[in-house]
Amino acid sequence: MSKVKNVIICGTGGQGILMASEVLCSAAWLSGFDVKKSEVHGMAQRGGSVSSHVRFGDRVNSVLVEKGAADLVLSLEKMEGLRWATYLSPEGKMITCDLVIEPMTVNTGSAVYPDVEKIIDDMGIPNLMIPVIDIAKELGNIRVVNIILLGAASRHLPEIPEDNWFKAIEERVPPKALEVNLEAFRRGKAL
Amino acid sequence: MRKKLNAVDSGKLFLSGNEAIARGAWENGVHFASSYPGTPSTEIMEAIGDEYPEIDAQWAPNEKVGMEVVAGASFGGARVLSTMKHVGLNVAADPFFTLSYIGATGGIVIVSADDPGVHSSQNEQDNRLMGRAAKVVILEPSDSQEAKDFTGMAYEISEKFDTPVMLRVTTRICHSKSIVEVGPRVEIPVKGYTKNIAKRVPIPANARKMHSRIEARLRVLEEWAYDSPLNRIEMGDRSIGIITSGISYQYVKDVYPEVSVLKLGMTNPLPWKLIEEFVDQVDDVMFVEEGEPYLEERIRSRLLVDGKGSELMSVEGELNPELVRKGIKDGENLPVTFKEVALPGRPPTLCAGCPHRGAFHVLSKMKASSTGDIGCYTLGLMPPYNALETVVCMGASIGVLAGIEKAVGREKMPKLVAAIGESTFVHSGITGLIDMVYNGSTGTVMIMDNSLTAMTGGQENPTTGKNLRGAPAPMLDLEKLVLACGVKHVRVVDPHDLPEMKRALQEEFDRDELGVIITRRPCIMQYKPKRKTVAVHDLEKCVHCKLCVKLGCPAISWDEEKKIPIINEMLCWPNCNLCVQVCPKDALSKDLEGVI
Numbered sequence: 001m002s003k004v005k006n007v008i009i010c011g012t013g014g015q016g017i018l019m020a021s022e023v024l025c026s027a028a029w030l031s032g033f034d035v036k037k038s039e040v041h042g043m044a045q046r047g048g049s050v051s052s053h054v055r056f057g058d059r060v061n062s063v064l065v066e067k068g069a070a071d072l073v074l075s076l077e078k079m080e081g082l083r084w085a086t087y088l089s090p091e092g093k094m095i096t097c098d099l100v101i102e103p104m105t106v107n108t109g110s111a112v113y114p115d116v117e118k119i120i121d122d123m124g125i126p127n128l129m130i131p132v133i134d135i136a137k138e139l140g141n142i143r144v145v146n147i148i149l150l151g152a153a154s155r156h157l158p159e160i161p162e163d164n165w166f167k168a169i170e171e172r173v174p175p176k177a178l179e180v181n182l183e184a185f186r187r188g189k190a191l
Numbered sequence: 192m193r194k195k196l197n198a199v200d201s202g203k204l205f206l207s208g209n210e211a212i213a214r215g216a217w218e219n220g221v222h223f224a225s226s227y228p229g230t231p232s233t234e235i236m237e238a239i240g241d242e243y244p245e246i247d248a249q250w251a252p253n254e255k256v257g258m259e260v261v262a263g264a265s266f267g268g269a270r271v272l273s274t275m276k277h278v279g280l281n282v283a284a285d286p287f288f289t290l291s292y293i294g295a296t297g298g299i300v301i302v303s304a305d306d307p308g309v310h311s312s313q314n315e316q317d318n319r320l321m322g323r324a325a326k327v328v329i330l331e332p333s334d335s336q337e338a339k340d341f342t343g344m345a346y347e348i349s350e351k352f353d354t355p356v357m358l359r360v361t362t363r364i365c366h367s368k369s370i371v372e373v374g375p376r377v378e379i380p381v382k383g384y385t386k387n388i389a390k391r392v393p394i395p396a397n398a399r400k401m402h403s404r405i406e407a408r409l410r411v412l413e414e415w416a417y418d419s420p421l422n423r424i425e426m427g428d429r430s431i432g433i434i435t436s437g438i439s440y441q442y443v444k445d446v447y448p449e450v451s452v453l454k455l456g457m458t459n460p461l462p463w464k465l466i467e468e469f470v471d472q473v474d475d476v477m478f479v480e481e482g483e484p485y486l487e488e489r490i491r492s493r494l495l496v497d498g499k500g501s502e503l504m505s506v507e508g509e510l511n512p513e514l515v516r517k518g519i520k521d522g523e524n525l526p527v528t529f530k531e532v533a534l535p536g537r538p539p540t541l542c543a544g545c546p547h548r549g550a551f552h553v554l555s556k557m558k559a560s561s562t563g564d565i566g567c568y569t570l571g572l573m574p575p576y577n578a579l580e581t582v583v584c585m586g587a588s589i590g591v592l593a594g595i596e597k598a599v600g601r602e603k604m605p606k607l608v609a610a611i612g613e614s615t616f617v618h619s620g621i622t623g624l625i626d627m628v629y630n631g632s633t634g635t636v637m638i639m640d641n642s643l644t645a646m647t648g649g650q651e652n653p654t655t656g657k658n659l660r661g662a663p664a665p666m667l668d669l670e671k672l673v674l675a676c677g678v679k680h681v682r683v684v685d686p687h688d689l690p691e692m693k694r695a696l697q698e699e700f701d702r703d704e705l706g707v708i709i710t711r712r713p714c715i716m717q718y719k720p721k722r723k724t725v726a727v728h729d730l731e732k733c734v735h736c737k738l739c740v741k742l743g744c745p746a747i748s749w750d751e752e753k754k755i756p757i758i759n760e761m762l763c764w765p766n767c768n769l770c771v772q773v774c775p776k777d778a779l780s781k782d783l784e785g786v787i
Contacts, residue, residue: 012537025205025368035205036334038367040310046539046570047745062445063334063367063438066512068525080537085529092528102748103537107740108575109749111535123529142761 004057005157006065008084009149011076012101013047016146019172020076021052023150026168028056031160038063047104049080074153076146077101078116085125094125095152097132097145128152128191135187141177144184151188162189198242200375208364211335211371212274212302213238215342217246220379222269222297224248225257227618228647229276230311231365232304236274237650240659245376246272250644250651250659253585253618254279258286258301265297266391268382270346274302277318278584282619284321287355291325292393292401294353297382298346301327302358304365307481308509311646313565313582315508317482322357322459326405328412329357329459330421331437335369341456344421352408352415359458361481363438363509413460421456424469431519432473434466434486434498439479442515450519461489470496477503477519481510541570543746544764546641546712549686550610551576552742552769553693559606559700561637562595564588564620566612567646567714568639575743579610586611586619593623593632601633605700608708613640613669614652621676627705628677635699636678636707638669639686641714649716673707680706687712689772720765720786726758732778739770739779 007024011017021037028035033056040050053065067087073094075081081096088094096116105111120127130152132145147169154165166182173181206214212235216224224246226236239248251257254275261271275283280303287301303318322329330345332338338360345356389397416422432451433443440454453469455461470476470490478487478500487500503518504510516522541548551571554561555578563569563579564587572579581591588609595604611620616638624636644650651657656666673681680702684695692710699706726746735754739747746762747770749755756770756779765786771779 013539029205029370034370036367036369038363040362040366046542046567047537048539049537060369061441062512063363063369063441064511066446066516066525068527069512079534082532082534086527086531088529090526090528103535104540104573104743104745105535105538107745107748108743109737109740110574114532114534119532123532125529 004055004060005159006070006089007054007072007074007153008051008065008070008087009054009074009076010049010051010080010084012080013050015050015076015101016143017050017052017076020074020146020150021054023147023165023168023172024054024153025056026171027160027164028054030164030167033057033159034060036060036063049083051084072153072156074149076149079114081127082114082116082119085123088125092126093156094120094127095149096127096129097149098129099132099145130188130191135184139180139184139187141180141184144181147181147184148188151185152191154185154189199373202373204371204373205368206335206339206371207234207366207368208332208335208338208360209234209366210238211338212342212358212360213243214371214373215339216272216300217243218339218374218376219343219346220270220377221246221272221346222381223261223264224272224274225251225260226272226274227251227254227257227279228644228650229254229279229304230647231306231362232274232276232279232302233647233650234365235302236659237648248659252653254283255286258283258290261299262286262290262293265295265299267297267384269297270379271297272300272302274304276312277303277305277316278312278314280318280321282585287321288325289393290355291327292398292405293391295349295355298349299355300342300345300349300358301355302360305359305361305482307361310362313584315482317485318357319359319458319485320483322359323485326409327355327357327459328352328457329359330456331359331458332364332456333437333440333454334364335367335371337456338364339371339373341421348412352412354408359437361438409460413463416457416460416462417464419457419462422462422465423454424465425452425454426472427451429472430474431477432469432475433477433479433519434469434490435479436486437481439481439510439515442510442512443479443519446512446516447519455486458486461486463493466490467494470494479504479510479515479518482506538573539570540573540743540745541567542715542764543744543762544715544767546686546710546714547571547639548742548744549689549692549712549769550637550639550710551578552773553689553696554578554608557606557693557696559608559696561608561610562588562591564609564611564615565646566615568610568612571610573743575741585615586623589620589623589627589636592634592636593627593630596632596634601703608635608637608696608699610637610639612645613638613642613654614644616669617653617667621672624673624678624707625676633703633705635696636705638673638707638709640669640709640711641717643714643717645714645716649714669709673709678705678707680704681709683709683711685712686710687767687769689769715764718787722765722786724765724782724786725760725763726768726770726779726781728756728758729778729780730755732776734776734778736775738773738775742769742773744770
């Protein structure tokens with residue numbers, strides 16, 4: 001039996017995390033894998049930290065990724081990935097969007113937004129920082145950030161053929177936004 | 192509106208536990224469902240509303256009414272469903288316990304969605320204890336497929352054994368998705384109503400007989416459960432035998448696939464013969480369960496077996512694979528390559544444009560505060576408002592306010608108001624208000640009417656003018672209702688009109704009589720503005736006072752270098768100008784013309 005792949009997608013409420021994890025799950029399912037995902041609704045939607053655990057393989061039991069077993073941590077916000085870095089396996093990788101969303105604790109001056117690059121360097125976390133804002137602006141649509149991130153992640157998930165990613169995106173986005181989303185995926189994958 | 196995905200008669204779907212329960216109800220011919228929203232249960236009713244028109248589904252004012260209406264529909268021979276969060280069952284406990292005595296004419300399934308880990312609740316009670324106390328059957332699915340299948344079996348059990356069945360799920364079942372094999376709907380005729388006083392009127396003479404019938408029912412069910420597919424033994428390494436149920440089973444299978452497992456899908460009554468057989472076949476027994484040591488205490492005390500469980504893991508919070516790995520076999524956890532990093536917290540906040548922000552901003556400015564209630568506005572406790580001091584349960588803000596006044600006197604705390612949303616007020620605040628009138632309380636009640644049950648994702652309620660499926664419904668008139676309770680001073684204020692909000696509160700604080708302020712402005716989820724408009728910042732006029740930042744609006748952050756606010760264009764809500772109002776130098780402006 002092949003090893004189960006463990007992916008954590010994180011960020012803040014309203015960033016499109018749940019949509020990104022739906023696309024990943026669809027793509028994995030289309031590729032013939034058993035798939036499970038878990039996330040928490042409710043309070044988290046009001047701008048708090050949000051995360052989604054996705055696991056796929058021949059057979060998946062637990063819906064949660066075990067600490068120390070994550071193959072990928074994908075972060076839609078610059079700092080949020082660091083909350084989950086401790087879940088990475090020794091071979092795991094992190095991919096981070098350079099988009100900063102200051103939490104209320106920083107807005108109101110009770111905390112300082114950290115120097116994320118420095119922490120990543122100091123800890124030696126294998127990380128790819130993606131200039132998502134620049135790419136999204138070039139594409140003319142800020143809402144495709146999550147698909148750019150999935151494109152970058154796809155290079156580390158070779159068991160999912162590209163076609164299945166495209167089909168999964170097609171299932172989830174309205175027809176008029178399809179082309180820009182597919183382009184976003186390609187741009188992410190080219191990074 | 193959710194996307195309609197599930198309109199197929201067969202095949203496989205990727206469903207959350209909640210969607211799977213809705214599907215199970217539909218496939219098994221359920222006729223009627225009535226519930227009050229509550230995380231993590233809400234999406235069951237939403238899925239029914241969006242996907243399954245064959246089920247007559249409605250939002251009830253609270254869980255007790257929801258359960259009473261489904262009880263009546265069952266008396267009339269319909270298959271019925273009522274869903275609620277764990278604490279919702281406390282509200283519905285009165286009909287729940289007696290419905291167990293009365294039994295089910297049409298099948299009754301009550302979903303209790305528990306929230307271990309307290310993701311979005313006020314406690315983490317384990318409702319298996321409630322189900323056992325009520326002497327109903329409890330089923331615990333461990334993934335979405337089982338959530339659907341067990342729902343179907345629950346209706347069979349309910350009608351065969353004349354009992355309500357509790358489908359007990361947890362956050363990780365409700366909000367996790369997995370692949371589910373689905374089937375078509377089987378239509379089942381409504382049996383119709385037959386008068387049966389001995390069955391449905393528990394006066395003492397009847398209730399005694401009903402109780403003895405329940406005890407017999409539990410004995411029969413216990414035997415029936417021995418070879419039911421709900422429970423199964425998976426024999427492996429016999430040195431350890433793990434007894435488990437629900438989501439915990441999945442963690443065990445992932446972390447230690449080689450051990451022997453007794454997976455219990457039915458956890459009340461317990462299949463004692465099967466449990467004894469399992470215990471006899473293994474060297475050491477262990478219990479892996481989330482929440483209370485429910486199985487552990489029952490099984491250890493009856494069979495007098497040694498067995499470890501709760502002391503190795505925890506009765507607090509959620510289980511996870513790490514806890515299970517460490518708990519069983521005193522195992523080592525997987526190596527952690529990167530230690531945890533201390534980061535600024537990211538607590539949930541009121542949305543940009545939220546109507547509640549105006550009310551809490553004014554309360555905070557007036558150095559007033561509130562007894563709180565359950566909804567988005569509970570976030571009024573957070574900085575920068577710090578304007579909410581107590582929360583007990585749905586509706587409690589009003590009773591608690593009256594009680595504080597009893598203990599210390601209004602004159603000592605004239606600026607304390609009860610803050611309660613309109614949906615929560617209808618749920619269980621009305622009786623508290625009647626108590627205040629009846630017993631002469633003089634405090635101020637603020638009904639925060641955003642015309643939506645918002646915290647659970649945006650559901651209709653009796654004040655919104657729409658029903659569960661969005662069709663027009665009679666609209667409850669809150670002003671008339673409050674007046675009818677005997678309150679003399681009622682007024683409606685727009686919470687984003689800051690001077691008016693302040694004036695209203697000051698008048699109530701100064702008056703030694705009970706008053707109700709209805710702060711009325713729709714939740715931002717309620718409408719799509721016609722035009723986008725963003726607050727504009729004039730650098731010339733800014734005096735860098737940060738008053739706008741202190742609104743706690745997610746759309747306003749502070750540039751420490753330039754000492755100016757930055758308005759996030761994506762988040763800035765068109766129909767809101769709170770920052771414009773608080774700016775003392777007119778450095779912020781906004782064109783609201785034609786936004787709505």
